[in-house]
Every structure is written in structure tokens, then in C-alpha cells.
Amino acid sequence: MASLSQGDLADLNQAMEGRTPQELMAWAKNTFGSRAAILSALQRAGAVVCHMAHATKTDLEVLFVDTEVLFPETLTTRDRIAKEYNLNIITLTPELSMEAQTAKYGVLYLSPEGQTQCCDMRKSQPLLKMKGKYDALVASLRRGDGEKRSKVPILAVDPNMNCLRVNILANFTDQQLADYIKEHNVILNPLHFQGYATIGCNRCTTPVMPDEPKRAGRWRHLGPWAMYCGINPTDLDRGTDRAIDLPQPLIDKILGRKTDFVI
Numbered sequence: 001m002a003s004l005s006q007g008d009l010a011d012l013n014q015a016m017e018g019r020t021p022q023e024l025m026a027w028a029k030n031t032f033g034s035r036a037a038i039l040s041a042l043q044r045a046g047a048v049v050c051h052m053a054h055a056t057k058t059d060l061e062v063l064f065v066d067t068e069v070l071f072p073e074t075l076t077t078r079d080r081i082a083k084e085y086n087l088n089i090i091t092l093t094p095e096l097s098m099e100a101q102t103a104k105y106g107v108l109y110l111s112p113e114g115q116t117q118c119c120d121m122r123k124s125q126p127l128l129k130m131k132g133k134y135d136a137l138v139a140s141l142r143r144g145d146g147e148k149r150s151k152v153p154i155l156a157v158d159p160n161m162n163c164l165r166v167n168i169l170a171n172f173t174d175q176q177l178a179d180y181i182k183e184h185n186v187i188l189n190p191l192h193f194q195g196y197a198t199i200g201c202n203r204c205t206t207p208v209m210p211d212e213p214k215r216a217g218r219w220r221h222l223g224p225w226a227m228y229c230g231i232n233p234t235d236l237d238r239g240t241d242r243a244i245d246l247p248q249p250l251i252d253k254i255l256g257r258k259t260d261f262v263i
């Protein structure tokens, strides 16, 4: 195993800026094969990524975390996307039901500390169970979402999962997203048409007013300090000293280096 840091990706990230999302998805598939998957909560951008996989026939599994307190509309959207886009969506679930968790720890999502713990148990830990199965996760974070995502790189190391996040929509603008959805009639969570700009658990998501930031409806009861669940490492930390461990030939492939084994 060899180390690949965020800093090592700087030149490649710059070169990737000119590629389309479809080209980036193809790069992920060609580079990682079946050790790449899509990670999506199936919101607007995630649904677009799924449509792109379908339209380009890029055979990638989709990982979807069901916290078991999602809106029914979200689960219906998942089922529609799986069926109509012919995608293998793997649903990951927490160890404890919400009832069992509440009996053991109390109602966590009502305090900032509890939210962190609850999101960890119901979102991050289910994903972590897949650690070791994938070297790359294709995701849908966009700079256009603002806040901590305003500088999200296309390629980001994910030390927790020890894999590379490939944010194929990083530089896709709001207008490009809207145009793609319209042009391809992308399957969307119906809650997006009811004022929900972003959609998470039913306990912690509300619609937003037209003049509010997109993420104002997430953890509204906690105030603006609890903006993210933590499942995406770039939401929490933008340092360049983070690193992951991958086989050297794979790192060479990622970085486009030729490996010469002739002695």
C-alpha cells in the first residue's frame, strides 16, 4: 500500500476541471472498475448523477443510506430511479431502529451534540460498513450549493472510507443542473416541488422560504451551526494533509503515471 494525499491530487484536479461530468464518471469506471460506486441521497444532483449513469450505460452500483426516518417520498424516488434507470441501488441501514436508539440514548437530534451522534450512527456508520469494498465513490457535491461546498474539489480523499470521492458535478452550475433536469426529464423527489430545497431525515428537514439559503431547512431547530451530517468529509475539513492508502499501481493509474517494472 502507498499513500495518496489531497495535495498529491492538486495537478490532476486542475486538469479534471475541463472534463464533463459524464467524462469524469467514465474516468472513475475505467480507473476503478467494480471498485467504484455512486453514493447518493437521491436529491436533485444525485438524481442527475443516476440519470447520467443510466444514459451513458456506466455500470456502477449506487449506495443509498436509509436512516429509517426518511420521508416516504424519498423511498418512492429511490425505487423509481432503480427501476426506470435500471440501476442496482444498495440500501444501507443503521444498526439500531430509531425507536431502539431513542430508548438507549434519548432523543438525540434536538441538540447539536446529539445531532452529531445521531447522524454518525444513522448515516456515517452504515456507509462505513462498506469500507474496503470500494476505492472510489462517485458523488454529487456541487460548488453551486455554496457554504462549505463552495470550493469542493473534483477529487477528494476520504480517509474514513479510505477511498477517493469523485465529485463529478463539482463545477456544474445551478443553471446547468436545471437545464439537464429539464432536458432529460430527470426523476426528482416530489418534495423538491413542495419547497424542500434539500432533503434529509423527516425529523430534521423543513421546506425553505424563497429568500432563504438552500440549506436553511436542514436542522433548522438547531440553528446555523449544524449544517452538515458528516457523511461527506469535504463538508468538515478542507486540509491538504489528509491521505488514503491504496495499492501503488492504482495510485499510478489515478495520477496517470506509467509504471515501468523493467529492472
Ligand code: SF4
Pocket: 067, 069, 108, 109, 114, 115, 116, 118, 119, 120, 122, 123, 200, 201, 203, 204, 229
Ligand atoms: S438528520 Fe436528524 S434524524 Fe437524521 S440522522 Fe441526523 S440527527 Fe438523526
